[in-house]
Amino acid sequence: MAKGIKVDRSKCTGCQVCRLVCSGEHVKSFKPSEARIKVMDKFPEPADFEFKYCIQCDEHPCVDACPAEAIKLDEALGIYKVDKDACTGCGSCVEACPHEGIWLDPTGTYAMKCDLCEGSPQCVEICPKKALSR
Amino acid sequence: MADGNKGKVLRVDLTNEKVTTEPLNREWAKQFFGGKGLAARYLFEELKPGIDPLSPDNVLEIWTGPAVGSMVPLTSRYVVCTKSPLSGTFLDSYAGGFVGPEIKYAGFDGIIIKGRAKKPVYLWITDDKCEIRDAKNIWGKDTYKTEELIRKETGVEDARAACIGPAGEKLSLMACVVNDLTRNAGRGGGGAVFGSKNLKAVAVKGTGGVELPDMDGFVKWAKEMFLKDVVENPDHAGSITDGTPIIVDMSQNAGILPTKNWSTGQFDGSTGINSEAIKTRVLYRKKACFDCGIACGSWSKVTKGRFRGAATEGPEYETLGLCGSNCGMKDIETVVKFAEDCDRMGLDSMSTGNVVAWAMDLYERGILTKEEVNGLELRFGNEDAYVQMPNIIGTRKGIGDILADGSKRAAMKIGKGSEKRVVEVKGVEYPAYDPRGSIGMALAYATSDRGADHNRAWPVAGDAYGSGDPWNPEGKAATCVEDNTRTSIKWSFIFCDFYAVNWTNMGKYATAITGKETTEQDLRVMGKRIWNLVRAFNVREGFSRKDDTLPERMEKEPLPVGKPMGHVVPRADFERMLSEYYSLWGWSEQGIPTMKTMQSHGLGDIARKVPAIE
Numbered sequence: 001m002a003k004g005i006k007v008d009r010s011k012c013t014g015c016q017v018c019r020l021v022c023s024g025e026h027v028k029s030f031k032p033s034e035a036r037i038k039v040m041d042k043f044p045e046p047a048d049f050e051f052k053y054c055i056q057c058d059e060h061p062c063v064d065a066c067p068a069e070a071i072k073l074d075e076a077l078g079i080y081k082v083d084k085d086a087c088t089g090c091g092s093c094v095e096a097c098p099h100e101g102i103w104l105d106p107t108g109t110y111a112m113k114c115d116l117c118e119g120s121p122q123c124v125e126i127c128p129k130k131a132l133s134r
Numbered sequence: 135m136a137d138g139n140k141g142k143v144l145r146v147d148l149t150n151e152k153v154t155t156e157p158l159n160r161e162w163a164k165q166f167f168g169g170k171g172l173a174a175r176y177l178f179e180e181l182k183p184g185i186d187p188l189s190p191d192n193v194l195e196i197w198t199g200p201a202v203g204s205m206v207p208l209t210s211r212y213v214v215c216t217k218s219p220l221s222g223t224f225l226d227s228y229a230g231g232f233v234g235p236e237i238k239y240a241g242f243d244g245i246i247i248k249g250r251a252k253k254p255v256y257l258w259i260t261d262d263k264c265e266i267r268d269a270k271n272i273w274g275k276d277t278y279k280t281e282e283l284i285r286k287e288t289g290v291e292d293a294r295a296a297c298i299g300p301a302g303e304k305l306s307l308m309a310c311v312v313n314d315l316t317r318n319a320g321r322g323g324g325g326a327v328f329g330s331k332n333l334k335a336v337a338v339k340g341t342g343g344v345e346l347p348d349m350d351g352f353v354k355w356a357k358e359m360f361l362k363d364v365v366e367n368p369d370h371a372g373s374i375t376d377g378t379p380i381i382v383d384m385s386q387n388a389g390i391l392p393t394k395n396w397s398t399g400q401f402d403g404s405t406g407i408n409s410e411a412i413k414t415r416v417l418y419r420k421k422a423c424f425d426c427g428i429a430c431g432s433w434s435k436v437t438k439g440r441f442r443g444a445a446t447e448g449p450e451y452e453t454l455g456l457c458g459s460n461c462g463m464k465d466i467e468t469v470v471k472f473a474e475d476c477d478r479m480g481l482d483s484m485s486t487g488n489v490v491a492w493a494m495d496l497y498e499r500g501i502l503t504k505e506e507v508n509g510l511e512l513r514f515g516n517e518d519a520y521v522q523m524p525n526i527i528g529t530r531k532g533i534g535d536i537l538a539d540g541s542k543r544a545a546m547k548i549g550k551g552s553e554k555r556v557v558e559v560k561g562v563e564y565p566a567y568d569p570r571g572s573i574g575m576a577l578a579y580a581t582s583d584r585g586a587d588h589n590r591a592w593p594v595a596g597d598a599y600g601s602g603d604p605w606n607p608e609g610k611a612a613t614c615v616e617d618n619t620r621t622s623i624k625w626s627f628i629f630c631d632f633y634a635v636n637w638t639n640m641g642k643y644a645t646a647i648t649g650k651e652t653t654e655q656d657l658r659v660m661g662k663r664i665w666n667l668v669r670a671f672n673v674r675e676g677f678s679r680k681d682d683t684l685p686e687r688m689e690k691e692p693l694p695v696g697k698p699m700g701h702v703v704p705r706a707d708f709e710r711m712l713s714e715y716y717s718l719w720g721w722s723e724q725g726i727p728t729m730k731t732m733q734s735h736g737l738g739d740i741a742r743k744v745p746a747i748e
Contacts, residue, residue: 013429015422016232017360020205023343024353030204031343033239040292044282046315046447047419047433106341126357128365128427129420 003079004055004101004114005037005121011131012049014041018123018132025122026112033106036114037123054101054113056080062113065096074115081115136345138200138647139163144242144264146257148331149190149249153264158243165736167644168243169199169628170226171664173215176246177224178667178740183674187219187323188305188330190250196237196296196336197245199628200647203238203344205356207364208633210234210424212296213625217675218322219330220307220485220540221560221585224671225322229296230423230630231314233338236294240340251332256297258288259338269334276300276478277312284337297335298325299480301528305329306538307561308485308527312477316431316447317423320482322562322584323540347649355646359639364427369634377430378451379409385455388598389696390571392460392564394514395488395495396557396687399568400696403464403515407454411466421447423630430632436467441521444471449483452588455566456487461494462514471521479528485540488563490523492541492555493533501550508532557685560585560677569688571698572598574610577711580682581614583668589631591617604698607707611714622668623661663735666719666727670737674744679716679725684708 019035027034038052056079063071063080070086071093073079082102087110093102094111102113114121124132145154159176166175173195185191194216201209212234218225237245241262254269272283277299284295295313302309302325309325310318328334346352364370372380382404385391389399405411416436422429435445449457449469457476458469476483496502497512504511508526510519526534536544542561545553557564562585569576574593579586588594591614597604620637627643629635635643637654644652688703713723720731729748732741741747 013420013422013426013431015426015429016424017205017427020425021353021357024205024349024356027343028349029343029345031239031341032235033341034343043285043291044278044315047421122353122357126360128360129429 003116005053005116005124006133007051008131008133009049009051011129012039013129014039014047014049015128017126017128021122021126025117034112036112052100055099056114056116057099061096061098062093062102065092067092070111077116077119079116082111082113084110087111136347137649138204138344138346139168139243140238140241140342140344142242144245144259146245146247146264146266147249148247148251148255148266148333151251151266153266155242155262163200165660166664166667167200167623167626167660169197169213169626170215170622171626171660171667172244173197173213173226174224174664174668174671176244177215177217178671180246181217185217187217187222188326190248190331192217192327192330194247194327194331194333195244196247198234198238198243199626201627201629201643203235204346204647205353205360205425206627206643206647207356207360208426208428208630209627210426211628211630212237212319213628214296214311214319214324216324216327218324218584219326220323221562222675223560223584223677224668225324225584226625227311227319227321227324228625228628229311229313229317229319230426231294231317232424233294233296233313234628235424236338236340238340238344239342240338241342245336247331247333250330254332254334256284256333256335256337259336259340261340261342272334273303274300277480278315278478280335281315284335288337288339290339293337293339295335295337297480298328299478299528301480301538302326302329303334304528304530304538306481306527306530307540307543308482308489308538309480310482312480316477318477318482320484321587325480346647348646352646360427363635363639364633367634370428370632373428373430373632376409376413377432377448379412379432379448379454381451382408382454384599385567388571388604389693389698390568390594390598392455392566392568394462395460395491395555396564396568397495398695399571399693399698401459403462404459406464407458407466407469415466416470418445426630428632434470436470439467441467441471444474446470446474446477449473452566453483453487456484456491460487460491460566461520463517463520464515465517468517468521472524475521475524479524481524481528484565485563486524486527488557489527489537489541489544490520493537495555496548496552501548501552502533506533508534554686557687558586559683559685560681562586564685567594567598568693568698569703570693570701571696572604573607573703573707573711574613576684576688576703576708577610577614577715578617580684580708580712581715583665583672590621593617605701607711611711611718614715615718618665619658619661622664623657626660626664659735663737666732666735666737667740669721669727670732670740670744670747673726673746678746679712679723682712682725
């Protein structure tokens with residue numbers, strides 16, 4: 001059973017505050033390009049959004065694909081997290097993920113994916129329309 | 135130091151095809167904060183007085199603000215700042231959506247554009263870089279298509295663009311700047327300044343970030359503010375459920391809904407264009423700008439009838455009033471179609487609605503004949519003629535060539551008493567609140583820094599929509615001064631109008647952004663400084679009391695129905711409010727800030743550059 005956050009697309013208004021809080025929390029910068037969730041409009045259809053994020057699947061092909069063993073189990077949360085320092089930015093995990101839930105940062109230095117913010121996903125807490133949930 | 139600013143300004147010389155970057159003037163940022171204030175300071179410095187706004191000498195600025203791109207709620211905006219070709223005044227026009235933050239993420243606080251390109255171009259701004267690109271494939275296209283083509287040409291599927299449509303290319307003085315399909319820096323003809331520079335669009339994609347001094351503390355606090363002061367704030371309830379269309383019923387009840395070119399303040403078809411009509415007939419989904427928990431925008435789609443397929447965001451109250459009731463249109467579907475075409479053409483729907491209503495009025499009075507209006511039966515409520523008008527104006531076809539320059543200039547060409555039917559200040563058409571049922575609005579429109587405007591002061595909130603006496607001039611000047619002060623600072627963060635943020639919280643946000651303790655009082659000082667700076671700009675351009683006017687009809691033509699029945703704006707009341715307003719600001723009877731006033735706001739150096747200030 002996947003342990004990731006859940007999305008109700010019909011409720012999303014596209015405000016992107018999930019990405020602001022995510023980047024603020026993870027990289028100490030308001031920097032959507034380093035958020036662990038993507039909310040994309042389907043231009044020119046302007047009010048329907050597509051999401052990309054790690055659903056924390058049980059199969060975790062990203063873990064198996066990583067040559068540096070940089071995606072490690074967090075036993076407390078029961079999910080796999082990227083160890084930024086161990087990651088070489090090779091992109092094997094990105095290739096392996098069928099959900100497009102993991103990707104490289106804009107400079108191609110490391111892979112990033114949702115880590116559930118120590119169990120309290122900030123995006124879920126802030127979503128004004130409750131489009132995101134646990 | 136992290137203070138919300140990127141510390142960098144992009145300069146583009148279109149004549150010489152030169153792009154440079156320079157450090158942000160931090161001293162000015164301290165005195166004028168950002169957004170409106172900083173844009174005004176740069177424009178005052180760099181614009182030669184008295185130039186033709188559509189000549190290469192005009193300076194076109196696009197600014198973000200220190201809060202933009204951060205988690206300070208509802209700060210998605212950018213400002214288009216230039217000398218307005220419609221009013222001849224200072225112009226600051228704002229748009230939400232996603233362009234503002236993207237400019238910050240690309241590394242810039244502001245963009246200053248000068249000169250004129252030899253052929254149509256657009257700017258393509260990516261991280262710390264800017265390219266002047268050939269626009270031959272997009273020139274002539276409407277704004278929707280322009281955005282689509284820019285995404286294709288750049289190969290960046292989420293590129294953002296502030297662009298113009300055919301109206302801007304053809305120098306319509308009502309042309310706006312459009313981004314994210316439906317978000318407009320609407321008023322004052324900024325789109326024509328783009329067009330005059332052969333500039334089709336400013337496109338941008340950035341991957342950088344915005345940092346504030348205490349990131350850990352700020353993220354936590356901003357999250358709390360976002361939920362408590364935005365999502366759960368009772369002042370936002372109507373914005374969340376309805377958005378601005380909720381005002382249609384309020385204005386109808388107060389008798390101040392502009393109807394049939396301002397001939398009355400109640401519309402017998404108002405239930406066909408109010409919020410309920412939107413919700414039950416065309417609403418598709420709610421839509422937010424960046425960093426907004428309100429999502430006041432409604433994406434509306436027409437699903438049946440002759441306008442099936444028409445879609446727009448909103449329509450917003452101003453469009454419903456000025457393009458709806460003011461043109462005698464009773465069906466929301468028709469207004470959606472009109473609004474979409476205004477966006478596609480890149481026309482300010484507020485001025486366009488007014489101009490079309492005025493032309494309908496002239497047609498019904500026999501001042502304009504069928505031959506003169508492209509063979510159309512241009513009557514109030516005739517949707518066949520009505521829906522063709524945005525394209526006719528946007529492409530300057532026939533009568534469109536005359537109407538495209540706004541009603542004041544059009545009246546000079548048409549004559550025959552048409553000038554008596556115009557409702558404008560400084561060439562800018564009135565917003566959708568009839569001052570004959572809310573007298574303070576007459577003062578707000580007269581004293582706005584960019585021609586008739588409701589976003590510099592909004593006294594209607596306290597009288598026609600509140601409990602105050604809408605015909606008593608008492609206290610209206612003070613309300614306008616307070617609103618001018620507050621909006622000057624609010625448009626400098628840049629906050630959205632719909633965040634009912636109070637002074638205390640603005641102070642807290644400013645403290646968090648700058649890392650320097652900033653109180654309400656500090657912000658008030660800055661807001662007043664900004665308003666006086668802009669007034670000095672306009673004085674330098676020759677504006678004074680003679681231009682802060684009341685349209686003759688508001689004085690002489692009583693409203694015929696509803697609560698304001700029989701009311702006008704009495705000339706004596708208007709003049710009294712105006713004198714009181716000047717006096718409260720420390721300006722002369724002629725509306726010129728005194729040297730002493732300017733010095734008290736730290737603007738002595740500015741004052742010395744304006745000969746009329748003594």
